[in-house]
């Protein structure tokens with residue numbers, strides 16, 4: 001079997017060597033724009049260039065080295081009948097739960113306000129909040145959102161989650177479907193977006209959504225930038241409806257240096273770093289999936305092209 005690896009940036013040869021070590025029965029190669037066709041059975045990687053699929057005509061499956069699949073689904077040269085499998089957790093869910101916990105505790109315990117007081121040398125205790133008044137809503141209850149919701153619940157906060165289909169989980173109040181989005185938002189003091197970017201979720205956090213959230217609430221986006229209408233967020237921050245935001249993903253990445261989000265005093269920007277792809281865990285998962293696929297066994301994490309995730 002032949003496996004071709006591709007992702008933009010550095011380290012492709014190193015990753016290909018690591019994958020080859022995990023799949024000794026396979027011939028593994030790193031993509032090169034100058035090399036002739038490899039006749040690959042399987043493609044593993046992220047953001048493949050359209051010419052890859054022009055050249056490789058016998059691809060049996062694609063293994064996306066990321067949880068989000070909106071970019072691979074948009075590659076026009078990929079035959080729609082070729083199955084796509086995505087990364088499932090692979091060490092990312094714990095990172096994302098850490099990131100979300102930091103955001104919730106930071107706002108709940110008023111650490112920003114204490115920093116401002118400290119900068120003025122002012123010794124002043126703020127009135128403590130009550131956890132029961134600080135409901136955290138998690139948009140998406142999959143690998144990422146499920147881990148985030150469980151972790152925040154373990155910290156003692158009331159937690160609710162919103163998904164497309166019903167998802168039962170101890171300590172997490174379930175909401176599902178478009179009709180339940182408004183009641184979900186109305187009671188969420190913090191909204192954490194872990195949704196995939198699809199035709200249904202694009203722009204879901206817009207002016208109307210912010211208007212439904214309680215005055216002085218908070219937003220975390222670790223899903224994809226397109227989930228938030230950035231201009232509407234600016235208005236919601238200016239009006240005080242949204243008191244703060246921690247954003248890891250953006251409509252345009254890298255976020256341009258002159259973008260207002262970098263400079264807004266109540267916005268924290270991180271560079272798509274809330275949950276990074278871990279080489280060893282990800283390649284081990286991909287190697288296992290490729291082997292199963294090659295043996296004709298069931299493989300989890302297949303992307304549904306109609307749903308878009």
Ligand code: NAP
Nearest residue numbers: 067068140141142143144163164165195196200222223275
């Ligand atoms: P997942 O396991 O497929 O979970 C997706 C969740 O979103 C599911 O609960 C799903 O509902 C829900 N959902 C999808 N469309 C919906 C809709 N229209 N209405 C309501 N709920 C909807 O995916 P995952 O592994 O958790 O990853 C989620 C996303 O996180 C990825 O797509 C990626 O964009 C992002 N991500 C970001 C980073 C980062 O570093 N920032 C890292 C990893 C992942 P059902 O449960 O009913 O299917």
